Amino acid sequence: xxxxxxxxxxxxxxxxxxxxxxxxxxxxxxxxxxxxxxxxxxxxxxxxxxxxxxxxxxxxxxxxxxxxxxxxxxxxxxxxxxxxxxxxxxxxxxxxxxxxxxxxxxxxxxxxxxxxxxxxxxxxxxxxxxxxxxxxxxxxxxxxxxxxxxxxxxxxxxxxxxxxxxxxxxxxxxxxxxxxxxxxxxx
Numbered sequence: 037x038x039x040x041x042x043x044x045x046x047x048x049x050x051x052x053x054x055x056x057x058x059x060x061x062x063x064x065x066x067x068x069x070x071x072x073x074x075x076x077x078x079x080x081x082x083x084x085x086x087x088x089x090x091x092x093x094x095x096x097x098x099x100x101x102x103x104x105x106x107x108x109x110x111x112x113x114x115x116x117x118x119x120x121x122x123x124x125x126x127x128x129x130x131x132x133x134x135x136x137x138x139x140x141x142x143x144x145x146x147x148x149x150x151x152x153x154x155x156x157x158x159x160x161x162x163x164x165x166x167x168x169x170x171x172x173x174x175x176x177x178x179x180x181x182x183x184x185x186x187x188x189x190x191x192x193x194x195x196x197x198x199x200x201x202x203x204x205x206x207x208x209x210x211x212x213x214x215x216x217x218x219x220x221x222x223x
Contacts, residue, residue, distance in 0.1 A: 045091045052083035052100045059107045070109070077107040095124035099131050102138075111138040122154075129155050129162060136168055145176045163193035171205035179209050187218055 059068060059076035068076075081104045084097055091097060102117035115138050122131045132155035139148035149172050155165050170186035186206075189196050200206060200219050209215045 041088075045087060048083045048086055049096055049100065052080040052104070055080040055083070056100065056103050056107060060103075073107050077104040080104045080107075095121045095128070095131075098124065099128065099134070102131075103134060106134055106138055109141075111141045114138045115142070122151075126154075127158050129159055129165070132158070133164065133168065136172065140172060140175070145172055148172050149176065161192075163189045163196060166192065167196050167199075171203065174206050174209045177208060179212050179214070182206075182209050183212075183214050183218055186215075190218070 055076045059073040059080075061068060080100060084092065084101050084104070087097055098117045099121035102114045102121060105111070105114035105117065115135065118131055118135045118138065121128065122135065125131065132151045135151040136148040136155075139145070139151060149169065152165050152169050152172065155162075156169075159165075166185045166189035170182050170184075170189060173182035173185060186196075186200075197219065206215070
């Protein structure tokens with residue numbers, strides 16, 4: 037592959053990633069409306085469509101294509117690309133996080149949990165994995181595992197404590213005495 041081809045590939049991938057980063061921006065009080073996120077995701081897909089056939093099949097391109105469909109709330113389509121990316125690059129934690137996100141929204145909690153447990157097998161030092169697993173186990177009705185994972189996430193990164201009050205995924209366990217004890221600890 038020529039230097040020009042590599043540079044062009046990197047430019048297209050970075051451009052697609054940039055559109056997706058813009059589209060997925062969200063803060064507590066502000067999130068881009070879905071039509072704007074859709075347009076940014078479509079621009080990312082257009083960039084990815086400009087890759088040559090071989091580059092389009094690489095893990096990074098498959099991951100970005102999955103993220104674009106995730107941004108468009110096309111979760112089933114996203115899963116197809118994300119699964120390909122996870123097979124090609126099984127150490128990429130972001131792929132597993134996106135897979136979990138999509139599976140959760142498809143109502144497939146067992147697969148969402150499995151995706152994040154696979155991520156833990158790759159790297160168990162990321163608090164976001166434990167926090168998301170706590171959310172998914174809460175939704176699945178397993179209070180013990182939800183609290184165990186939440187406790188680990190808070191131990192690793194106390195900043196997650198600020199998100200708990202507004203996290204609807206914890207509604208199924210919110211009134212449980214152990215949940216109240218864990219989340220009321222003053223640090």
